Amino acid sequence: xxxxxxxxxxxxxxxxxxxxxxxxxxxxxxxxxxxxxxxxxxxxxxxxxxxxxxxxxxxxxxxxxxxxxxxxxxxxxxxxxxxxxxxxxxxxxxxxxxxxxxxxxxxxxxxxxxxxxxxxxxxxxxxxxxxxxxxxxxxxxxxxxxxxxxxxxxxxx
Amino acid sequence: xxxxxxxxxxxxxxxxxxxxxxxxxxxxxxxxxxxxxxxxxxxxxxxxxxxxxxxxxxxxxxxxxxxxxxxxxxxxxxxxxxxxxxxxxxxxxxxxxxxxxxxxxxxxxxxxxxxxxxxxxxxxxxxxxxxxxxxxxxxxxxxxxxxxxxxxxxxxxxxxxxxxxxxxxxxxxxxxxxxxxxxxxxxxxxxxxxxxxxxxxxxxxxxxxxxxxxxxxxxxxxxxxxxxxxxxxxxxxxxxxxxxxxxxxxxxxxxxxxxxxxxxxxxxxxxxxxxxxxxxxxxxxxxxxxxxxxxxxxxxxxxxxxxxxxxxxxxxxxxxxxxxxxxxxxxxxxxxxxxxxxxxxxxxxxxxxxxxxxxxxxxxxxxxxxxxxxxxxxxxxxxxxxxxxxxxxxxxxxx
Numbered sequence: 001x002x003x004x005x006x007x008x009x010x011x012x013x014x015x016x017x018x019x020x021x022x023x024x025x026x027x028x029x030x031x032x033x034x035x036x037x038x039x040x041x042x043x044x045x046x047x048x049x050x051x052x053x054x055x056x057x058x059x060x061x062x063x064x065x066x067x068x069x070x071x072x073x074x075x076x077x078x079x080x081x082x083x084x085x086x087x088x089x090x091x092x093x094x095x096x097x098x099x100x101x102x103x104x105x106x107x108x109x110x111x112x113x114x115x116x117x118x119x120x121x122x123x124x125x126x127x128x129x130x131x132x133x134x135x136x137x138x139x140x141x142x143x144x145x146x147x148x149x150x151x152x153x154x155x156x157x
Numbered sequence: 158x159x160x161x162x163x164x165x166x167x168x169x170x171x172x173x174x175x176x177x178x179x180x181x182x183x184x185x186x187x188x189x190x191x192x193x194x195x196x197x198x199x200x201x202x203x204x205x206x207x208x209x210x211x212x213x214x215x216x217x218x219x220x221x222x223x224x225x226x227x228x229x230x231x232x233x234x235x236x237x238x239x240x241x242x243x244x245x246x247x248x249x250x251x252x253x254x255x256x257x258x259x260x261x262x263x264x265x266x267x268x269x270x271x272x273x274x275x276x277x278x279x280x281x282x283x284x285x286x287x288x289x290x291x292x293x294x295x296x297x298x299x300x301x302x303x304x305x306x307x308x309x310x311x312x313x314x315x316x317x318x319x320x321x322x323x324x325x326x327x328x329x330x331x332x333x334x335x336x337x338x339x340x341x342x343x344x345x346x347x348x349x350x351x352x353x354x355x356x357x358x359x360x361x362x363x364x365x366x367x368x369x370x371x372x373x374x375x376x377x378x379x380x381x382x383x384x385x386x387x388x389x390x391x392x393x394x395x396x397x398x399x400x401x402x403x404x405x406x407x408x409x410x411x412x413x414x415x416x417x418x419x420x421x422x423x424x425x426x427x428x429x430x431x432x433x434x435x436x437x438x439x440x441x442x443x444x445x446x447x448x449x450x451x452x453x454x455x456x457x458x459x460x461x462x463x464x465x466x467x468x469x470x471x472x473x474x475x476x477x478x479x480x481x482x483x484x485x486x487x488x489x490x491x492x493x494x495x496x497x498x499x500x501x502x503x504x505x506x507x508x509x510x511x512x513x514x515x516x517x518x519x520x521x522x523x524x525x526x527x528x529x530x531x532x533x534x535x536x537x538x539x540x541x542x543x544x545x546x547x548x549x550x551x552x553x554x555x556x
Contacts, residue, residue: 025237027386028450051380053367055452056478058463071450071461071478077386078450078461101367101486104193105478112201127194138202145199 001076003029006049010079013048017041027077035068035083035092042070042081043098051075057105059113061141066090066113090115112139159187164500166195177504181497189492191485204475209235209444210309212472216462217303219477222265224303225258226455227462227477232307233388234451234464235472238444239309247311247436252390253324253427254297254306256420260331261290262456263413263420266505267338270410273501274351279341286334293327296320311437321428328421328428335417342410352407356491356503359404368487369480370458371416372507374400375408382454394423406506442470455480457507481507 001009003023010031011018017040020032033041046052055071055078062084070081085092092109094117095102106117107126114137117123125132137143159182166176174195180188200219204212212235217228229251236243243251264287271279291301298304298314306312316324341348358368363376373380381398383391399415401408444466451462458480467473484507491503 024447025449051378053364053369053380055367055369055459055461055483056463056476058474058476060465060474069463071463073380073382073385073452073459073461075385078452080450099367100365101483104482104485125194127197129194138199145202 001074003027003077006076006079009048010045013044014041017044029077029079030082031079032082035085038070038081038083039093039095039098042095045072045079045081046098049074049079052079054099054102054105057102057109059109059115059139061087061113061139063087063141066115068092068109068115070095085115092117094118094120096121111137113137114140158182162497166192177492177500179492179497179500184496184498186492186495186497186500189489191489193482193485201475201477204472206471208442208470209239209440209472212475213307213309214305216475216477217305217307219479221302222262223258223455223457223460225254225306226453226460227479228305228307229255230451230453230455230460230462231464231475232309233453234449234462235309235444236440237449237451238447238464238466239440240445241310241438241440243311244435244438245432246315246434247438248390249427249431250297250312250314250316250436251307252388253424254294254304254312256424256427257290257294257297258304259420259456260417260424261287261294263417264290266413266456267342267410269505270352270406270502271348273505274348276348276351279338279348282334283338286331289327289330293324296323308437309440311435313437315436316428316431321431324428325425328425332418332421335414335421338417339411339414342414343407349407352410352502353403353405355406355499356409356495356506357404358487358491362487362490366486366490367483368458369483370455371409371412372458372484372487374398375412376404377402380459382452382459386452388453394426396423406502409506443468444470444472457481458483 003026006029007021007023010021014033017033017037018031019034022030024030052072052074055073058069058071060067064087065084066087067082067084072079072081092115094106096106103122104126106120107122109115110117110123111126111128114135159180162179162181164177164179166174176192176195178190179186200215204215207215213228213232216231217224219227264283268280268283271277271283294304295301297316297320298306306314358372358376360376360378363373363378369380377400379398379400384398396419399412399419401411446466446468448465451464453460460480461478463476464472465474488504488507492500495503
């Protein structure tokens with residue numbers, strides 16, 4: 001399937017939900033949808049395109065919004081579904097019902113950006129340790145690392 | 158009664174520290190849970206503070222087995238953002254190292270699989286022959302592990318005629334040996350008996366859980382970035398995607414052995430058809446604002462980097478997804494309803510190789526089924542009190 005055919009098919013599958021489509025490089029298709037339409041859009045694309053799987057979810061801190069990119073792979077390149085959520089209210093619907101393999105990436109988003117993924121089947125920390133202080137989200141641009149004071153168990157006070 | 162058995166997070170044999178917690182009933186695993194993050198080094202954050210060229214060396218250090226695959230995936234993307242095109246000779250040399258790396262990684266895995274199945278002579282054979290390809294890689298790049306052959310716009314080292322002859326010679330030996338491995342891997346009754354039917358993962362589960370690499374291909378899903386989304390180089394060469402339909406560890410072994418032959422074929426093609434010309438072009442320091450999705454077929458499966466540039470000499474965002482992470486949800490499914498004795502085999506079959514169930518951070522009281530987490534300091538205290546009692550004969554047993 002060529003990129004143009006893919007965009008046409010995505011337009012047919014998504015209808016009015018598709019805000020923008022782009023094809024910046026060969027085998028790379030970018031589709032933009034609203035966060036509210038995300039789950040329905042991905043479900044529609046999944047049924048319409050064959051050999052479709054989720055590669056990963058990337059988050060980008062763009063100042064006042066978080067841009068979330070769902071990278072999918074198929075037999076002819078990759079499709080990226082893009083959405084943006086406001087930083088003030090970072091809520092994102094979970095897509096685990098449609099694609100169960102998304103769970104690790106959604107947990108990673110919660111850890112790294114402090115995005116709340118609604119209806120996530122397993123909200124525990126993925127990468128951050130259990131004792132990680134609250135409201136510390138390393139991949140936010142305004143987050144700076146401060147090395148905590150080292151306490152050696154059983155060491156000198 | 159259900160018990161929980163923790164495996165990991167740290168063990169000298171593990172490539173990646175990971176904590177697995179198995180809920181078992183008798184010998185059967187009822188549920189498995191993963192806990193990651195023991196080896197989290199904050200590289201994505203760090204990459205935002207490094208220049209494009211420094212990031213090659215950073216991404217190369219993500220993994221110690223497939224170091225070249227992360228560096229290549231990053232360089233592929235960065236070159237698009239910097240708007241440079243590496244010369245053909247440079248590309249050929251870059252993917253020659255890729256294929257040789259795949260050979261060394263698969264030979265390493267075969268050895269591990271043999272070891273986990275209790276077939277240690279197989280392990281010794283494969284690891285002996287792996288030295289052939291390690292020597293070739295050292296000859297090409299100067300290093301055994303971090304080859305550091307990539308640079309923005311090409312590669313850093315060229316090949317001469319003597320080296321080419323040596324590579325062909327090495328490939329001939331490897332090919333001969335691999336035929337023997339295929340005979341063992343697919344035909345030796347005890348080995349096949351141990352691997353067949355272990356760690357089943359159906360085709361539908363592969364699709365749902367987004368597994369990649371040999372795990373997906375062993376379940377009949379011909380998912381290979383080299384074919385699906387080829388970088389310029391892979392359009393030039395002819396190779397097949399190795400698949401199997403058995404959906405078990407045996408299939409994963411067979412897929413990897415078959416892939417060895419494809420890699421030999423590609424490497425031989427590169428050496429015989431190496432174009433003339435320069436090996437690299439000069440790269441600018443700054444990239445224009447833009448974004449790129451770079452994909453690469455690492456030995457363990459699809460490797461994907463999302464790179465965003467903002468017009469400076471540093472990336473705005475680098476997102477890395479290594480293939481092992483993609484295979485974790487599938488691993489949990491594979492472990493379910495298997496036996497405790499199969500844990501090392503199943504886990505090794507996705508190639509992160511968690512093999513030993515000996516070191517625990519949790520003690521389960523077998524009589525009451527009560528669990529308690531024991532801190533290292535407590536263990537040390539117990540050990541100290543044990544030592545204090547030991548010089549008195551017939552002292553009380555502290556546990």
